[in-house]
Amino acid sequence: MYLLGRTQMIPAASYEDHLVPYEGDMDLTAYLQKLISVGFDGTASLDVYQYDYEAVAEKSVEYLKQILCPSAI
Structure with missing residues (x-):
């Protein structure tokens, strides 16, 4: 995640x-609502x-x- 020029590494098991x-x-x-x-x-x-990539982009x-x-859907 990048925020204000800083990098936070989020570890994953693999x-x-x-x-x-x-x-x-x-x-x-909840995370995005907090940012907003x-x-x-x-x-x-x-x-x-x-x-x-294309399929992930569309679905994301x-x-x-x-x-x-949510009101636009």
């Missing part, structure tokens, strides 16, 4: 533990490895829209 947002067990909704509540208005990125955008813009 390479395979890095999942796309909609497959993991992290409460991404404190006024975060920056850029977010999704690092994808070992996946079909839809997933994030449900979290960030």
